[in-house]
Amino acid sequence: MLKGYTCIVCPNGCEIKADIEEGRVxxxxxxxxxxxxxxxxxxxxxxxxxxxxxxxxxxxxLPLVSVRLDKAIxxxxxxxxxxxxxxxxxxxxIKSGQVVIQDVLHLGSNVIATKNVDAV
Amino acid sequence: xxxxxKDVVIIGGGPAGLGAAVxxxxxxxxxxLIIEREKNLGGILRQCIHDGxxxxxxxxxxxxxxxxxxxxxxxxxxxxxxxxxxTVIHISADKTVMxxxxxxxxxxxxxxxxxxxxxxxxxxxxxxxxxxxxSGIYTAGVAQxxxxxxxxxxxxxxxxxxxGDIGMIMARRLTLEGAEVKAVFEIQPYPSGLPRNIxxxxxxxxxxxxxxxxxxxxxxxxxxxxxxxAQVDDEMNPIPGTEKEYFCDTLILSVGxxxxxELSLSAGVDLDSRTKGxxxxxxxxxxxxxxxxxxxxxxxxxxxxxxxxxxxxxxxxVAQYIHNDSLEDCGLNIKTDRNIAYTVxxxxxxxxxxxxxxxxxxxxxxxxxxxxxxxxxxKTIKMRKALPANMIQLPIKKETLDSQxxxxxxxxx
Numbered sequence: 319m320l321k322g323y324t325c326i327v328c329p330n331g332c333e334i335k336a337d338i339e340e341g342r343v344x345x346x347x348x349x350x351x352x353x354x355x356x357x358x359x360x361x362x363x364x365x366x367x368x369x370x371x372x373x374x375x376x377x378x379x380l381p382l383v384s385v386r387l388d389k390a391i392x393x394x395x396x397x398x399x400x401x402x403x404x405x406x407x408x409x410x411x412i413k414s415g416q417v418v419i420q421d422v423l424h425l426g427s428n429v430i431a432t433k434n435v436d437a438v
Numbered sequence: 439x440x441x442x443x444k445d446v447v448i449i450g451g452g453p454a455g456l457g458a459a460v461x462x463x464x465x466x467x468x469x470x471l472i473i474e475r476e477k478n479l480g481g482i483l484r485q486c487i488h489d490g491x492x493x494x495x496x497x498x499x500x501x502x503x504x505x506x507x508x509x510x511x512x513x514x515x516x517x518x519x520x521x522x523x524x525t526v527i528h529i530s531a532d533k534t535v536m537x538x539x540x541x542x543x544x545x546x547x548x549x550x551x552x553x554x555x556x557x558x559x560x561x562x563x564x565x566x567x568x569x570x571x572x573s574g575i576y577t578a579g580v581a582q583x584x585x586x587x588x589x590x591x592x593x594x595x596x597x598x599x600x601x602g603d604i605g606m607i608m609a610r611r612l613t614l615e616g617a618e619v620k621a622v623f624e625i626q627p628y629p630s631g632l633p634r635n636i637x638x639x640x641x642x643x644x645x646x647x648x649x650x651x652x653x654x655x656x657x658x659x660x661x662x663x664x665x666x667x668a669q670v671d672d673e674m675n676p677i678p679g680t681e682k683e684y685f686c687d688t689l690i691l692s693v694g695x696x697x698x699x700e701l702s703l704s705a706g707v708d709l710d711s712r713t714k715g716x717x718x719x720x721x722x723x724x725x726x727x728x729x730x731x732x733x734x735x736x737x738x739x740x741x742x743x744x745x746x747x748x749x750x751x752x753x754x755x756v757a758q759y760i761h762n763d764s765l766e767d768c769g770l771n772i773k774t775d776r777n778i779a780y781t782v783x784x785x786x787x788x789x790x791x792x793x794x795x796x797x798x799x800x801x802x803x804x805x806x807x808x809x810x811x812x813x814x815x816x817k818t819i820k821m822r823k824a825l826p827a828n829m830i831q832l833p834i835k836k837e838t839l840d841s842q843x844x845x846x847x848x849x850x851x
Contacts (some may be wrong), residue, residue, distance in 0.1 A: 324633045324634060324636065324637040324641075325634070326634040326637050326638045328493055328634075329490070329493070329632055329634060329740065329741055329828070330828070331632050331633030331634040331637075331828075333633065333823065348822070350822075367638065367642065368489050368499070369614065370487045370488045370489055370501055371487070371614060371615075372487065372585075372586060372589070374589070380587070381588065381589045382586070382587065382588075382589050384487035384501060384503050384586065385487075386487070386488075386489050386501050393642065396614070397614075400614050414503065414504055414507055432487065432500075432501040432503045432504045433484075433503040433504075433507070434507065
Protein backbone atom coordinates (compact mmCIF):
# COMPACT_ATOMS: atom_id res chain seq x y z
CA MET A 319 0.00 0.00 0.00
CA LEU A 320 1.34 3.44 -0.96
CA LYS A 321 1.30 6.03 1.81
CA GLY A 322 2.36 9.68 1.72
CA TYR A 323 4.49 11.35 4.37
CA THR A 324 5.94 14.82 4.88
CA CYS A 325 9.30 14.41 6.55
CA ILE A 326 9.68 16.83 9.48
CA VAL A 327 13.34 16.09 10.25
CA CYS A 328 14.61 19.22 8.49
CA PRO A 329 13.19 22.28 6.71
CA ASN A 330 13.41 20.61 3.30
CA GLY A 331 10.19 18.79 4.22
CA CYS A 332 10.53 16.01 1.67
CA GLU A 333 7.26 14.58 0.38
CA ILE A 334 7.85 10.85 0.67
CA LYS A 335 5.84 8.08 -0.90
CA ALA A 336 6.32 4.81 0.96
CA ASP A 337 5.25 1.33 -0.07
CA ILE A 338 4.13 -0.35 3.12
CA GLU A 339 3.16 -4.02 3.45
CA GLU A 340 2.13 -5.54 6.77
CA GLY A 341 3.71 -2.76 8.80
CA ARG A 342 7.00 -2.94 6.93
CA VAL A 343 8.53 -0.32 4.69
CA UNK A 344 9.16 -2.06 1.36
CA UNK A 345 10.46 0.98 -0.51
CA UNK A 346 10.40 4.74 -0.33
CA UNK A 347 10.61 7.51 -2.90
CA UNK A 348 11.10 11.26 -2.58
CA UNK A 349 13.54 11.59 0.31
CA UNK A 350 16.67 13.66 -0.27
CA UNK A 351 18.59 11.85 2.47
CA UNK A 352 18.60 8.56 4.42
CA UNK A 353 16.85 10.20 7.38
CA UNK A 354 13.65 10.08 5.33
CA UNK A 355 13.44 6.31 5.48
CA UNK A 356 14.15 6.34 9.21
CA UNK A 357 11.40 8.95 9.67
CA UNK A 358 8.84 6.86 7.78
CA UNK A 359 9.73 3.80 9.82
CA UNK A 360 9.44 5.82 13.05
CA UNK A 361 6.08 7.26 11.99
CA UNK A 362 4.82 3.78 11.22
CA UNK A 363 5.93 2.14 14.45
CA UNK A 364 6.22 4.85 17.11
CA UNK A 365 5.58 8.46 16.02
CA UNK A 366 7.38 10.94 18.27
CA UNK A 367 7.41 14.70 18.63
CA UNK A 368 9.15 17.38 20.62
CA UNK A 369 7.02 20.09 22.21
CA UNK A 370 7.77 23.55 23.52
CA UNK A 371 5.84 25.52 26.09
CA UNK A 372 6.39 27.81 29.07
CA UNK A 373 6.60 27.42 32.83
CA UNK A 374 5.57 30.04 35.40
CA UNK A 375 8.48 31.77 37.11
CA UNK A 376 8.46 33.02 40.69
CA UNK A 377 10.67 35.92 41.59
CA UNK A 378 11.96 36.47 38.07
CA UNK A 379 12.42 39.45 35.80
CA LEU A 380 10.15 37.60 33.35
CA PRO A 381 6.79 35.95 34.20
CA LEU A 382 7.60 32.84 32.12
CA VAL A 383 10.51 30.70 31.12
CA SER A 384 10.37 28.87 27.82
CA VAL A 385 10.87 25.09 27.98
CA ARG A 386 11.19 22.13 25.61
CA LEU A 387 11.87 18.42 25.82
CA ASP A 388 15.41 17.16 25.45
CA LYS A 389 14.10 14.05 23.63
CA ALA A 390 11.01 13.49 21.54
CA ILE A 391 8.08 11.74 23.23
CA UNK A 392 5.33 9.52 21.81
CA UNK A 393 2.87 11.67 19.90
CA UNK A 394 -0.08 10.42 21.93
CA UNK A 395 1.52 11.64 25.17
CA UNK A 396 1.76 15.30 24.11
CA UNK A 397 -1.27 16.51 26.04
CA UNK A 398 -0.36 14.49 29.15
CA UNK A 399 3.08 16.09 29.16
CA UNK A 400 1.49 19.53 28.63
CA UNK A 401 -0.52 18.95 31.84
CA UNK A 402 2.72 18.25 33.75
CA UNK A 403 4.37 21.35 32.29
CA UNK A 404 1.36 23.46 33.32
CA UNK A 405 1.71 22.27 36.93
CA UNK A 406 5.41 23.18 37.18
CA UNK A 407 6.71 26.33 38.92
CA UNK A 408 10.29 27.52 38.88
CA UNK A 409 12.09 30.02 41.06
CA UNK A 410 14.52 32.49 39.46
CA UNK A 411 17.38 32.65 38.68
CA ILE A 412 17.04 30.09 35.90
CA LYS A 413 19.76 28.99 33.50
CA SER A 414 19.03 27.83 29.97
CA GLY A 415 19.46 24.05 29.87
CA GLN A 416 18.39 23.59 33.51
CA VAL A 417 16.15 20.53 34.04
CA VAL A 418 12.63 21.62 34.97
CA ILE A 419 11.00 18.17 35.15
CA GLN A 420 13.19 15.09 35.28
CA ASP A 421 12.04 12.10 33.18
CA VAL A 422 8.58 13.51 32.63
CA LEU A 423 5.88 10.79 33.09
CA HIS A 424 8.71 8.22 32.89
CA LEU A 425 8.96 8.76 29.14
CA GLY A 426 12.74 9.04 29.22
CA SER A 427 12.71 12.74 28.36
CA ASN A 428 13.45 15.80 30.51
CA VAL A 429 11.66 19.11 30.33
CA ILE A 430 14.45 21.71 30.13
CA ALA A 431 14.50 25.51 30.35
CA THR A 432 15.53 27.26 27.13
CA LYS A 433 16.05 30.79 28.44
CA ASN A 434 18.02 32.51 31.19
CA VAL A 435 15.80 34.33 33.67
CA ASP A 436 17.44 36.49 36.33
CA ALA A 437 15.95 36.96 39.78
CA VAL A 438 14.28 40.28 40.54
CA UNK B 439 25.17 67.98 19.68
CA UNK B 440 28.47 66.21 19.06
CA UNK B 441 28.29 62.81 17.50
CA UNK B 442 30.41 59.98 18.89
CA UNK B 443 32.58 58.39 16.20
CA LYS B 444 32.16 54.64 15.53
CA ASP B 445 33.55 52.39 12.85
CA VAL B 446 30.28 50.50 12.57
CA VAL B 447 26.84 51.09 14.07
CA ILE B 448 24.54 48.06 13.91
CA ILE B 449 20.83 48.81 14.06
CA GLY B 450 18.99 45.86 15.62
CA GLY B 451 20.13 43.21 18.11
CA GLY B 452 18.37 40.21 16.59
CA PRO B 453 20.13 37.33 14.83
CA ALA B 454 21.38 39.48 11.92
CA GLY B 455 22.80 42.21 14.14
CA LEU B 456 24.35 39.76 16.59
CA GLY B 457 25.92 37.62 13.88
CA ALA B 458 27.38 40.71 12.19
CA ALA B 459 28.77 42.12 15.45
CA VAL B 460 30.59 38.91 16.42
CA UNK B 461 32.03 38.47 12.94
CA UNK B 462 33.19 42.11 12.75
CA UNK B 463 34.89 41.72 16.09
CA UNK B 464 36.67 38.58 14.87
CA UNK B 465 37.88 40.52 11.83
CA UNK B 466 39.44 43.12 14.11
CA UNK B 467 36.77 45.80 13.83
CA UNK B 468 36.24 46.66 17.49
CA UNK B 469 34.87 50.21 17.59
CA UNK B 470 31.32 49.06 17.01
CA LEU B 471 27.93 49.45 18.70
CA ILE B 472 24.71 47.39 18.54
CA ILE B 473 21.55 49.43 19.12
CA GLU B 474 18.43 47.46 20.16
CA ARG B 475 15.03 48.98 20.88
CA GLU B 476 13.80 46.14 23.15
CA LYS B 477 14.93 45.52 26.72
CA ASN B 478 17.00 42.48 25.71
CA LEU B 479 19.08 41.32 22.78
CA GLY B 480 17.79 38.41 20.68
CA GLY B 481 15.10 39.97 18.51
CA ILE B 482 12.11 37.91 17.45
CA LEU B 483 13.85 34.66 18.51
CA ARG B 484 13.02 35.49 22.13
CA GLN B 485 9.37 34.66 21.51
CA CYS B 486 9.94 31.75 19.09
CA ILE B 487 10.04 29.09 21.79
CA HIS B 488 9.38 26.16 19.43
CA ASP B 489 12.28 24.02 18.30
CA GLY B 490 13.74 23.61 14.83
CA UNK B 491 16.38 26.35 14.83
CA UNK B 492 20.06 25.70 14.24
CA UNK B 493 19.94 22.45 12.28
CA UNK B 494 22.21 23.84 9.56
CA UNK B 495 24.52 25.81 11.77
CA UNK B 496 24.80 23.79 14.97
CA UNK B 497 23.62 20.37 13.67
CA UNK B 498 21.05 20.18 16.42
CA UNK B 499 17.56 21.47 16.82
CA UNK B 500 17.24 24.36 19.27
CA UNK B 501 14.48 26.69 20.39
CA UNK B 502 14.65 30.34 19.33
CA UNK B 503 15.85 31.63 22.72
CA UNK B 504 18.65 29.02 22.82
CA UNK B 505 19.77 29.90 19.31
CA UNK B 506 19.87 33.61 20.18
CA UNK B 507 21.68 32.95 23.46
CA UNK B 508 24.61 31.32 21.66
CA UNK B 509 25.24 34.63 19.91
CA UNK B 510 24.44 36.79 22.95
CA UNK B 511 26.97 34.77 24.98
CA UNK B 512 29.64 35.58 22.40
CA UNK B 513 28.72 39.27 22.41
CA UNK B 514 29.07 39.27 26.21
CA UNK B 515 32.33 37.28 26.20
CA UNK B 516 33.91 39.60 23.64
CA UNK B 517 32.56 42.67 25.49
CA UNK B 518 30.98 44.01 22.31
CA UNK B 519 29.19 47.22 23.30
CA UNK B 520 25.42 47.36 22.92
CA UNK B 521 22.56 49.63 23.93
CA UNK B 522 19.12 48.26 24.76
CA UNK B 523 15.88 50.20 25.26
CA UNK B 524 17.30 52.47 22.59
CA THR B 525 15.44 53.26 19.37
CA VAL B 526 17.14 54.63 16.30
CA ILE B 527 14.88 57.42 15.06
CA HIS B 528 16.85 58.67 12.08
CA ILE B 529 19.83 57.81 9.93
CA SER B 530 21.21 60.01 7.18
CA ALA B 531 23.24 59.37 4.06
CA ASP B 532 26.33 60.85 5.78
CA LYS B 533 25.90 57.98 8.28
CA THR B 534 24.79 59.94 11.30
CA VAL B 535 22.59 57.86 13.58
CA MET B 536 20.14 59.50 15.98
CA UNK B 537 18.96 57.41 18.93
CA UNK B 538 16.20 57.93 21.51
CA UNK B 539 17.45 56.23 24.67
CA UNK B 540 16.99 56.23 28.42
CA UNK B 541 19.87 58.73 28.57
CA UNK B 542 18.08 61.06 26.16
CA UNK B 543 18.90 61.65 22.51
CA UNK B 544 22.27 60.20 21.47
CA UNK B 545 24.08 60.77 18.20
CA UNK B 546 26.69 58.65 16.48
CA UNK B 547 28.66 59.11 13.34
CA UNK B 548 29.71 55.85 11.71
CA UNK B 549 32.00 54.89 8.87
CA UNK B 550 29.53 52.10 8.08
CA UNK B 551 25.96 51.38 9.14
CA UNK B 552 24.49 47.90 9.26
CA UNK B 553 20.75 47.71 8.84
CA UNK B 554 19.48 44.71 10.82
CA UNK B 555 15.98 45.82 11.82
CA UNK B 556 14.18 42.65 10.75
CA UNK B 557 10.64 42.68 9.46
CA UNK B 558 7.12 43.30 10.64
CA UNK B 559 3.81 41.59 10.04
CA UNK B 560 1.12 42.55 7.59
CA UNK B 561 -2.04 43.49 9.47
CA UNK B 562 -5.78 43.45 8.92
CA UNK B 563 -5.45 46.94 7.46
CA UNK B 564 -2.98 45.72 4.86
CA UNK B 565 -5.43 43.14 3.50
CA UNK B 566 -8.61 45.19 4.04
CA UNK B 567 -11.03 42.64 5.52
CA UNK B 568 -14.52 44.20 5.64
CA UNK B 569 -16.66 44.21 8.78
CA UNK B 570 -16.70 45.58 12.28
CA UNK B 571 -13.65 46.34 14.39
CA UNK B 572 -13.91 44.14 17.49
CA SER B 573 -11.07 42.99 19.72
CA GLY B 574 -9.75 39.47 19.24
CA ILE B 575 -7.88 40.03 15.96
CA TYR B 576 -4.14 39.56 16.25
CA THR B 577 -1.24 39.09 13.93
CA ALA B 578 0.42 35.74 14.64
CA GLY B 579 3.57 37.30 16.07
CA VAL B 580 1.63 39.55 18.43
CA ALA B 581 -0.36 36.55 19.72
CA GLN B 582 2.95 34.70 20.06
CA UNK B 583 4.45 37.46 22.20
CA UNK B 584 1.33 37.66 24.43
CA UNK B 585 1.40 33.91 25.08
CA UNK B 586 5.14 33.20 25.18
CA UNK B 587 6.48 36.38 26.78
CA UNK B 588 3.62 37.88 28.82
CA UNK B 589 1.59 34.82 29.85
CA UNK B 590 -1.62 36.22 28.34
CA UNK B 591 -3.91 33.78 26.54
CA UNK B 592 -5.43 35.48 23.51
CA UNK B 593 -8.65 33.47 23.08
CA UNK B 594 -10.47 30.12 23.11
CA UNK B 595 -12.07 29.60 19.70
CA UNK B 596 -9.65 30.45 16.97
CA UNK B 597 -9.57 30.85 13.20
CA UNK B 598 -6.25 31.42 11.44
CA UNK B 599 -6.08 33.38 8.19
CA UNK B 600 -2.92 32.76 6.18
CA UNK B 601 -0.66 29.75 6.17
CA GLY B 602 2.60 31.49 7.01
CA ASP B 603 4.93 29.58 9.30
CA ILE B 604 4.18 31.69 12.38
CA GLY B 605 0.45 31.25 11.83
CA MET B 606 0.80 27.46 11.71
CA ILE B 607 3.14 27.45 14.71
CA MET B 608 0.60 29.53 16.64
CA ALA B 609 -2.21 27.15 15.62
CA ARG B 610 -0.24 24.39 17.37
CA ARG B 611 0.72 26.58 20.33
CA LEU B 612 -2.89 27.66 20.93
CA THR B 613 -4.05 24.03 20.67
CA LEU B 614 -1.46 22.97 23.26
CA GLU B 615 -2.74 25.73 25.55
CA GLY B 616 -6.28 24.40 25.31
CA ALA B 617 -7.82 26.59 22.59
CA GLU B 618 -9.91 25.13 19.80
CA VAL B 619 -8.34 26.04 16.45
CA LYS B 620 -11.11 25.56 13.91
CA ALA B 621 -9.20 25.93 10.67
CA VAL B 622 -6.47 27.69 8.73
CA PHE B 623 -7.52 29.49 5.54
CA GLU B 624 -5.11 30.40 2.75
CA ILE B 625 -6.13 32.61 -0.17
CA GLN B 626 -3.43 31.20 -2.49
CA PRO B 627 -3.72 27.79 -4.15
CA TYR B 628 -0.65 26.63 -2.21
CA PRO B 629 0.51 27.01 1.41
CA SER B 630 2.88 29.87 2.13
CA GLY B 631 4.71 28.12 5.00
CA LEU B 632 7.05 25.14 5.08
CA PRO B 633 5.68 21.61 4.44
CA ARG B 634 7.06 20.35 7.77
CA ASN B 635 4.90 22.89 9.62
CA ILE B 636 1.79 21.73 7.78
CA UNK B 637 2.55 18.26 9.12
CA UNK B 638 3.75 18.98 12.65
CA UNK B 639 1.57 22.01 13.44
CA UNK B 640 -1.68 21.28 11.60
CA UNK B 641 -2.04 17.61 10.56
CA UNK B 642 -0.68 16.34 13.89
CA UNK B 643 -3.50 18.18 15.65
CA UNK B 644 -6.23 17.54 13.04
CA UNK B 645 -6.46 21.24 12.17
CA UNK B 646 -7.82 21.54 8.63
CA UNK B 647 -6.10 23.77 6.04
CA UNK B 648 -8.30 25.22 3.29
CA UNK B 649 -6.49 26.59 0.25
CA UNK B 650 -8.20 29.11 -2.09
CA UNK B 651 -10.20 30.48 0.85
CA UNK B 652 -10.24 33.81 2.64
CA UNK B 653 -12.08 35.72 5.34
CA UNK B 654 -14.61 38.07 3.74
CA UNK B 655 -16.31 39.55 6.81
CA UNK B 656 -15.61 40.14 10.46
CA UNK B 657 -18.52 40.19 12.92
CA UNK B 658 -18.78 41.24 16.56
CA UNK B 659 -19.15 44.38 18.64
CA UNK B 660 -16.65 44.60 21.47
CA UNK B 661 -15.28 41.09 20.87
CA UNK B 662 -15.05 39.05 17.69
CA UNK B 663 -18.09 36.74 17.33
CA UNK B 664 -17.67 35.15 13.92
CA UNK B 665 -15.90 35.37 10.61
CA UNK B 666 -17.35 34.70 7.18
CA UNK B 667 -15.10 32.64 4.93
CA ALA B 668 -15.47 32.18 1.19
CA GLN B 669 -13.75 30.25 -1.53
CA VAL B 670 -11.87 32.38 -4.06
CA ASP B 671 -11.48 32.07 -7.82
CA ASP B 672 -8.27 32.14 -9.87
CA GLU B 673 -8.08 35.91 -9.45
CA MET B 674 -8.49 35.57 -5.67
CA ASN B 675 -11.99 37.06 -5.76
CA PRO B 676 -14.56 35.51 -3.37
CA ILE B 677 -17.02 33.21 -5.16
CA PRO B 678 -20.62 34.18 -4.29
CA GLY B 679 -22.59 31.37 -2.69
CA THR B 680 -19.54 29.70 -1.10
CA GLU B 681 -19.68 31.75 2.15
CA LYS B 682 -19.57 29.91 5.45
CA GLU B 683 -19.69 31.28 8.96
CA TYR B 684 -17.21 30.26 11.63
CA PHE B 685 -18.00 31.23 15.22
CA CYS B 686 -14.80 32.30 16.96
CA ASP B 687 -13.52 34.82 19.48
CA THR B 688 -10.07 35.07 17.94
CA LEU B 689 -8.71 35.59 14.44
CA ILE B 690 -4.99 35.09 13.93
CA LEU B 691 -3.48 36.71 10.84
CA SER B 692 -0.43 35.18 9.22
CA VAL B 693 -0.56 37.01 5.94
CA GLY B 694 2.99 37.99 5.20
CA UNK B 695 6.03 39.80 6.52
CA UNK B 696 7.42 43.12 5.31
CA UNK B 697 11.05 44.19 5.86
CA UNK B 698 11.08 47.20 8.16
CA UNK B 699 12.82 49.88 6.12
CA GLU B 700 11.57 53.30 7.24
CA LEU B 701 15.04 54.14 8.57
CA SER B 702 16.69 52.89 5.40
CA LEU B 703 14.51 55.25 3.36
CA SER B 704 15.56 58.19 5.52
CA ALA B 705 19.16 57.51 4.49
CA GLY B 706 18.20 57.38 0.82
CA VAL B 707 18.40 53.60 0.40
CA ASP B 708 16.63 52.28 -2.71
CA LEU B 709 14.23 49.41 -2.10
CA ASP B 710 13.37 46.51 -4.39
CA SER B 711 9.60 46.30 -4.95
CA ARG B 712 9.82 42.49 -4.95
CA THR B 713 11.68 41.95 -1.66
CA LYS B 714 10.59 45.24 0.00
CA GLY B 715 14.19 45.32 1.22
CA UNK B 716 17.18 47.26 -0.06
CA UNK B 717 18.61 46.65 -3.51
CA UNK B 718 21.86 45.03 -2.43
CA UNK B 719 25.10 44.00 -4.07
CA UNK B 720 27.25 40.93 -3.38
CA UNK B 721 28.62 42.70 -0.27
CA UNK B 722 25.10 43.38 1.06
CA UNK B 723 25.88 47.04 0.41
CA UNK B 724 22.97 49.28 -0.56
CA UNK B 725 23.06 52.10 -3.10
CA UNK B 726 24.21 54.37 -0.25
CA UNK B 727 27.93 53.77 0.15
CA UNK B 728 28.79 52.38 3.57
CA UNK B 729 25.21 51.36 4.37
CA UNK B 730 24.78 47.58 4.48
CA UNK B 731 21.81 45.30 5.20
CA UNK B 732 21.31 41.65 6.14
CA UNK B 733 18.64 39.35 7.52
CA UNK B 734 14.91 39.94 7.33
CA UNK B 735 15.31 43.67 6.70
CA UNK B 736 16.92 42.73 3.37
CA UNK B 737 14.56 39.90 2.41
CA UNK B 738 12.33 37.69 4.55
CA UNK B 739 14.05 34.41 5.39
CA UNK B 740 12.48 31.11 6.35
CA UNK B 741 15.50 29.93 8.37
CA UNK B 742 17.48 31.88 10.96
CA UNK B 743 20.51 29.78 10.08
CA UNK B 744 20.54 31.53 6.70
CA UNK B 745 20.20 34.92 8.43
CA UNK B 746 23.28 34.25 10.55
CA UNK B 747 25.32 33.13 7.55
CA UNK B 748 24.22 36.12 5.50
CA UNK B 749 25.07 38.57 8.29
CA UNK B 750 28.53 37.06 8.65
CA UNK B 751 29.25 37.27 4.92
CA UNK B 752 28.09 40.89 5.06
CA UNK B 753 30.30 41.57 8.10
CA UNK B 754 33.35 40.27 6.21
CA UNK B 755 32.60 42.77 3.44
CA VAL B 756 32.03 45.57 5.97
CA ALA B 757 35.40 44.77 7.58
CA GLN B 758 37.01 44.98 4.16
CA TYR B 759 35.22 48.30 3.54
CA ILE B 760 36.52 49.70 6.84
CA HIS B 761 40.08 48.57 6.03
CA ASN B 762 40.15 49.78 2.40
CA ASP B 763 37.58 52.58 2.51
CA SER B 764 35.78 51.16 -0.52
CA LEU B 765 34.59 47.97 -2.17
CA GLU B 766 34.62 46.70 -5.73
CA ASP B 767 32.05 48.43 -7.93
CA CYS B 768 29.07 46.17 -8.65
CA GLY B 769 27.78 47.15 -12.05
CA LEU B 770 26.27 43.88 -13.21
CA ASN B 771 22.56 43.21 -12.70
CA ILE B 772 20.96 39.87 -11.93
CA LYS B 773 17.92 39.44 -14.14
CA THR B 774 15.18 36.89 -13.56
CA ASP B 775 12.45 35.21 -15.57
CA ARG B 776 8.75 35.03 -14.63
CA ASN B 777 9.18 31.94 -12.45
CA ILE B 778 11.59 33.65 -10.06
CA ALA B 779 10.10 35.89 -7.37
CA TYR B 780 13.37 37.67 -6.59
CA THR B 781 17.09 37.30 -6.08
CA VAL B 782 19.45 38.73 -3.46
CA UNK B 783 21.91 40.20 -4.29
CA UNK B 784 20.48 42.14 -7.21
CA UNK B 785 23.90 43.44 -8.29
CA UNK B 786 27.38 41.91 -8.53
CA UNK B 787 30.88 42.73 -9.72
CA UNK B 788 31.60 39.39 -11.36
CA UNK B 789 34.91 39.38 -9.50
CA UNK B 790 33.91 37.83 -6.18
CA UNK B 791 32.42 34.57 -4.92
CA UNK B 792 28.90 35.12 -3.64
CA UNK B 793 25.79 33.29 -2.50
CA UNK B 794 22.74 33.80 -4.67
CA UNK B 795 19.52 33.65 -2.62
CA UNK B 796 16.26 33.31 -4.50
CA UNK B 797 12.67 32.17 -4.31
CA UNK B 798 10.43 30.71 -6.98
CA UNK B 799 7.13 32.47 -7.60
CA UNK B 800 4.91 29.39 -7.53
CA UNK B 801 5.37 25.70 -6.67
CA UNK B 802 7.36 23.95 -9.40
CA UNK B 803 8.08 20.27 -9.96
CA UNK B 804 11.04 18.61 -11.65
CA UNK B 805 12.61 21.84 -12.76
CA UNK B 806 16.09 23.15 -13.28
CA UNK B 807 17.30 26.56 -12.16
CA UNK B 808 20.02 27.92 -14.43
CA UNK B 809 22.27 30.86 -13.74
CA UNK B 810 23.57 32.08 -17.07
CA UNK B 811 25.86 34.78 -18.41
CA UNK B 812 26.22 35.41 -22.14
CA UNK B 813 23.82 32.49 -22.74
CA UNK B 814 26.32 30.18 -21.03
CA UNK B 815 25.16 28.20 -17.99
CA UNK B 816 27.39 29.13 -15.03
CA LYS B 817 25.53 27.23 -12.37
CA THR B 818 22.63 24.83 -12.48
CA ILE B 819 20.58 22.99 -9.94
CA LYS B 820 17.95 20.33 -10.47
CA MET B 821 14.99 20.47 -8.11
CA ARG B 822 12.38 17.74 -7.60
CA LYS B 823 10.17 20.35 -6.05
CA ALA B 824 10.71 24.05 -5.56
CA LEU B 825 8.33 25.90 -3.26
CA PRO B 826 7.99 29.65 -2.68
CA ALA B 827 8.26 28.85 1.06
CA ASN B 828 11.80 27.47 0.70
CA MET B 829 14.55 29.98 -0.01
CA ILE B 830 17.05 28.51 -2.45
CA GLN B 831 20.73 29.40 -2.07
CA LEU B 832 23.37 28.83 -4.72
CA PRO B 833 27.04 29.55 -4.08
CA ILE B 834 28.59 31.06 -7.23
CA LYS B 835 32.34 31.01 -7.86
CA LYS B 836 34.05 34.05 -9.36
CA GLU B 837 36.14 31.81 -11.64
CA THR B 838 32.98 30.92 -13.56
CA LEU B 839 32.01 34.56 -14.14
CA ASP B 840 33.09 37.37 -16.40
CA SER B 841 32.86 40.95 -15.18
CA GLN B 842 31.27 42.42 -18.30
CA UNK B 843 27.76 41.05 -18.68
CA UNK B 844 24.62 40.77 -16.56
CA UNK B 845 23.67 37.47 -14.96
CA UNK B 846 20.34 35.80 -15.68
CA UNK B 847 18.41 33.31 -13.57
CA UNK B 848 16.01 31.13 -15.51
CA UNK B 849 13.86 28.12 -14.75
CA UNK B 850 13.30 25.29 -17.17
CA UNK B 851 10.65 22.69 -16.41
